[in-house]
Amino acid sequence: MRAGFPDFRLGTVLATSFTGTLTERRGDAVERIPTPQRLVDWLALYGLAVDSCTPAQLDLARELREAIHAAATAAASQDALPATAVQVINDFSAGGRAAAILTPEGRRWWRLSSASRVEDALGVIAADAISIIAGERDGKLALCASPTCQAAFFDTSQSRTRKWCDMNTCGNRQKKARFNANQRRHSRSAE
Numbered sequence: 001m002r003a004g005f006p007d008f009r010l011g012t013v014l015a016t017s018f019t020g021t022l023t024e025r026r027g028d029a030v031e032r033i034p035t036p037q038r039l040v041d042w043l044a045l046y047g048l049a050v051d052s053c054t055p056a057q058l059d060l061a062r063e064l065r066e067a068i069h070a071a072a073t074a075a076a077s078q079d080a081l082p083a084t085a086v087q088v089i090n091d092f093s094a095g096g097r098a099a100a101i102l103t104p105e106g107r108r109w110w111r112l113s114s115a116s117r118v119e120d121a122l123g124v125i126a127a128d129a130i131s132i133i134a135g136e137r138d139g140k141l142a143l144c145a146s147p148t149c150q151a152a153f154f155d156t157s158q159s160r161t162r163k164w165c166d167m168n169t170c171g172n173r174q175k176k177a178r179f180n181a182n183q184r185r186h187s188r189s190a191e
């Protein structure tokens, strides 16, 4: 973690982890990629290492992020997909030139067309969003139950009953809020 910047919320699904770089969207929103370098840091954690990022590329990343957020939210709510968001996602997917690489250990890696092509990394993220919104992967899009969050997340639990985008933050906070409300009720009834 770099001092002075909000830490990342890392999930296992690339596209929804990416939309999670802006959290508390329905409350006091926290921007977790406030600078181009923070986007570089985030991409590296997902195997999409770039050596640099310009402010314009950071703007592109945020444009894609918000398009994925809008489309994933609509899909989770079973609403029609917003046409502009779909267009943005498709444009980024088509504009990326990353190649899937199989490592000798049998893992998938991404090779970007050049180390400064943030657009290639964004293309991988856009394609990941397409695969979950299109229902190609095992899981279900859902909205976080925290009222200040409501982030779209990809539920891969067996029962498909996950309520929060992140157990350690939104899940914990909700549990604490419920606990405190119960405590208040009990202390009132004891008076």
Ligand SMILES: [Zn+2]
Residues within 6 Å of the ligand: 144, 145, 146, 149, 150, 151, 164, 165, 166, 170
């Ligand atoms: Zn949440």
